[in-house]
Amino acid sequence: MSELRWKAIDVAQNRTIPIIQIPEGKVTDFYGIHTFTDEAMKTLLSPDAYKKVSNAIKTGDNIEGNVADEVASAMKSWAISKGATHYTHWFQPLTGGTAEKHDAFFDISFDGHAIEKFKGSALVQQESDASSLPNGGIRETFEARGYTVWDPNSPAFISYNSSGTGTLCIPSIYFSYTGELLDAKTPLLNSTIVLDKAATSVANIFDRNVEKVTATCGIEQEYFLVDKALYHSRPDLIMCGRSVFGHSPAKGQQLEDHYFGSIPPRINAFMVDFEIEALKIGIPVRTRHNEVAPGQFEVAPTFEEINLACDHNILLMDVMKKTAQKHNFEVMFHEKPFAGINGSGKHNNWSIKTDTGVNLLGPSTKPKESLRFVTFLVNIVKAVHDHADMLRATVATAGNEHRLGANEAPPAIISVFLGTAMTKVLEDIENKEIIEIEKGENAYIKLGLNRIPSVLLDNTDRNRTSPFAFTGNKFEFRAVGSSANSATPMMVLNTIVAKQLESFRKEYDLEREKDPSKKEGIILKILKRYIKESKNILFEGNGYSKEWEDEAAKRGLSNIKDVPKALEAYISDQTVELFESMKVLNKRELHARYEIRLENYIKKIQIESRVIGDLAQNHVVSTAIKYQTRLVQTAKSLIDMEMKEEAEPILNIIREISKHVNVISKNVKDMTEARKKANNCEDITEKANIYSNEVRLFFDVIRKSVDKLELIIDDEDWPLTKYRELLYIR
Template sequence: MPSEIFGINVFDDRVMRQRLPKEKYKELKQVIDYRLDLNRDLAEVVANAMKDWAISKGATHYTHWFQPLNGFTAEKHESFIRPMHDGGAIMEFSGKMLIKGESDASSFPSGGLRQTFEARGYTMWDPTSPAFLKEDKSGVTLCIPTAFCSWGGTALDEKTPLLRSVKAISNQSLRVLRQFGEYTVKNVKTNVGAEQEYFLIDADIYKHRMDLVLSGRTLFGAKPPKGQEMDDYYFGLISEKISPFMSELDEELWKMGVSAKTKHNEVAPCQHELAPIFSVENIAADQNQLIMETLDKLAARHGLKCLLHEKPFAYINGSGKHNNWNLATDTGLNLMNPGDNPYDNAKFLVFLCAVIKAIDVHAGLLRVSAASAGNDHRLGACEAPPAIISICLGEELTNVLKKISGDIGEDDVVVDDMKRLVDFGVPSLPMLYADASDRNRTSPFAFTGNKFEFRMIGSSMTISWANTILNTIVASVLDEFATRLENTTDFDNEITSIIADTYNNHGRVIFNGNGYSDEWVEEAVRRGLPNYKDTVECVKELISDKTIELFEKYEIYTAEEMHARYEITLEAYNKRRMIEAKTMVIMAEEQIYPAVNRYVMELADSVKVLEKVFDCTCAQKKKLKEYCSNIDRFQRSTDALKESIARIEEIHDEYEKAFKIKEEMLVIMDQLREASDELEQSTDLNQWPFPTYCEILYDIQA
């Protein structure tokens, strides 16, 4: 039963209550709930209880589990064993070991914050995220979620800034709530539910695609006759090949306390989705990393390969990570949920306006939170939102803001407070209350009733980075609103003024229509909204004066840390693109060209044979001529790509290199792929050197 195994591998509240002395349990709960400092005496007691619990579950090692700036997680395993003088050994785990570990800080991306000879880095226990056990073929390991910083205290991970941003938004939210008379609230939490999309393909096929193995996506591949246009895969029957994998995935995640709730086939063939229930933000971020790790690990057990690249296949949907976000008090109040009375509605509208203004003022910064080489291929098509940042509120809520702002027009319909009943016209089906607004799949940032859904994050990306930015920009506006409310002598009028000012000055970011339409692109330009189409266009937002001032004010990042982020983003982009380009050259020269050369010789030989038998071989000669022409185009593009790689490798400035890759190298890569895909469509499938889209997506053998 799921209820019997859920959380059995987590050192959660149930275990702490059972294994810790009553007073120490209360003390630790205070540390966790109110993010207080952890003293050494308490750490010793917790460490001993945690060790005994882990060993009772079969653990022999522990690791400080952290999120360096490469998008993955990292862990160094240490055994509990301590040798004794008499030749025996004891199992030891002290408070010092729990609180702090040490790792090589120069071997992870640092953007210049660390030099090769500056190796010392520290991992520090995050008591707000529970420890858990990992089970695999190597045994059982106690994993302790930690932050990671350099010897000098500089953040080298995703968790540290996220925790700082959670503190910032809680502090500013409390200031606003105090003005509404909410004095029992002690902290405000950001809750996140991150949906995870992914592809599953046959592991043997994966091994025969060099591009998938080395770059995570198919660099070559002709369009198959059937894609997703029949809408037959979405929510379809989960195949018997995939179902055992999904069942084991659920069980593994449930054991580690991840509330995997929903699983289904997504729109594209071989694409699937998993969605957990909301968690407190830093726990949700840790659990999303666990989801990605577990997807990859379990897929291998089932003879499958999990692809988390944002666009592993052209012509069909890419994969995203829809980040559902809201604010809630420790008393259980969802601040993103409209209330039942004017008092609660006013409070809701103030927090709503804080989000609207934050998204408009810092649109470029939010855009860069979803920027990567992989996501550049995904955004703007096939159900992925466009690169233009906008908010979908729905007509009802938009018109409420218009009415308060005095901007209601004759064509605007203000819906009353009564919920609308939907009658399906079938007596046996119940009538249902409709939501206040429809869902908008083309909106990058949509209000969905009691939360916002940020749909731009790529499937392989950590959610920590985007949520750090989202928390910080909203905190900055709440700071401004709190100051206005604290200094006003007319509270009700100031609320109205805040709402009106927000809509009149930042309502341009609200768009409830089709984000894919050409009309919206033109309208966005008229509204003055930025349209950063790719990573290279938006990356400098990270080091703008406005961005650095924002993060320094709320002590999220220093200027030095932001410049490091900028360098890391560019380095990751450039390295990934260069891997893709070099892989294309290898595949072109060592796989595709030999195959098509053999096939063209067969065509030529067949023409010679036919000429001896028949007077006319026009069709065969025409095909041979066209095929040779495509080979020539293919070879020219291959040579051009090699030359482009050589030129770009001589560039030392990372931004200049990225710009050259985007403007020159990617264009040539597209030309090479086009030439190759034409050859694929006219070559004997038995001679094509690697699996085609039909084989990968539909298991159709040549």
């Protein structure tokens, strides 16, 4: 194994930077060239068909069969002209990733002639034999039938393989034969519909011209890059996506010299290459930089409609993986691939905008428009307060468990950061007397609604310890893990906000019926109560501190640190009532997601446990014993020469090795027994709890002794590629 390490290091140190084919002209000349954009559709479809498709996208209505045939024909011609030979319904099953089955455009006619074939029926719907995809008990294994249906809201695109041939990818939803939703995309689409309806209704209080409200999102993606040879020298990176062992190098991130530093040439070449490929398929990447930890980087796009943003993010991850292979890198999206340095998140920057061009979370210079802004802000805060446990559940994964609460990223306690300026405005509304609007602009001045834009500009800082922070004109949900599909947390956020806005509008209408003349006063009265009911979730300080944990407990806020417990929010009565009432997910679909996520957690901890046992016993302990044997021979020679004093330091090292070998061997054995106990449980919840509370507890104990042995055993003999090599050889 040590030979593999040294060969990998030699290969990694002698890499050359591949030549990148930079497209000619400006970015705008090649942006979206591999995407079936609205412009391409307009060019290739008849005016009548284009109009019908555009209206169907806006209204959500079905596309007629003859129109679907024309779209399919246009897509086929366009795709073949771009080098595509196959098509696929590209969908997002509950695996956290994507799935696809490729079918050729090529077919044989009834008279034996070869033809290129792609009908509207194939575009709109496909049957997927997907019996092995997660279903959470919705289907039996023998019930293989599932359906994928085209989502025209997200444009089709072409994905190319290494040989240069392409596949037309058609973004699609996925559901079972009996109608249950089996993907991440459909619930997100459902949530955008209910949010649109509820937010438009509230926006109409202030502006009757608003006909549609759209959720937008910008997703910052953090990741690590490791040389391909070094990556493949570590079985734990291959099997678990993270290093289960590894002593921290002398230099980690403590000098803070990597963050925003000069991007290394080989890394920059990779970034340029994947950004070009992303831009070609319409992903609007804009920002690249070094992140805090060595070997860690970030890419961020511009804001998009939320369904498209989530599609683009998960597609971007795929583009990055493929491009990395060309550059002899492995991209690591695990939330905590290396101990002792920062892990990776996926910051979801969320906002809502109207079809009149107004960002509803953007403060206005006009006091009356500021009341609209505060109305939406307060309702969002209350939504997060009332459904914090469900938001926490959406980010509860085995990988993110290493990151949350680790003094590097958002803690497990869900809190909202507004900044001192906005907090003061809400305090004024809560504590000061509500002056009726008939008394003029003084009402707004007294409540601070006339100064919101300036105080936000001057005083609102960011709080990186807050899971849900207001950052001037949007909220940043920072707790999402870097490997996650953002569709699920964004679906939950959309739904809880929609429910709260719906409740607000009902209360407002009831009060207006009593007294139609006091519109602003009614709004402020309702907001005053909402602020009082939800202010416990507002926190401006250090979310990592022990003091905040104690304070949060006093406030009655949840602090759910383990995954199985957090996931219970999926099946709580409150969650079921919420999602069924909003028609986003039903009870059976929620229970299925609970089971799927529990199963995923169990399997990941099980795999990690097996890898830890294998590496510890078959690589580390065996190496330690061989090294110890050499030391014993050396010590014996010194003692035989009556050099006992000189032999004593070596004897101490021998004793130290024995101590750690014993700790490792005993705990690997006990961990295996705990794993057997878990595997014998038929109840999935009990099994998950054993893995969380018993099996996982051995990980750190074993790791501590392994990492100590790394410092003792001769560097030439150590079998596992070290952190200093994984993080710094580029």
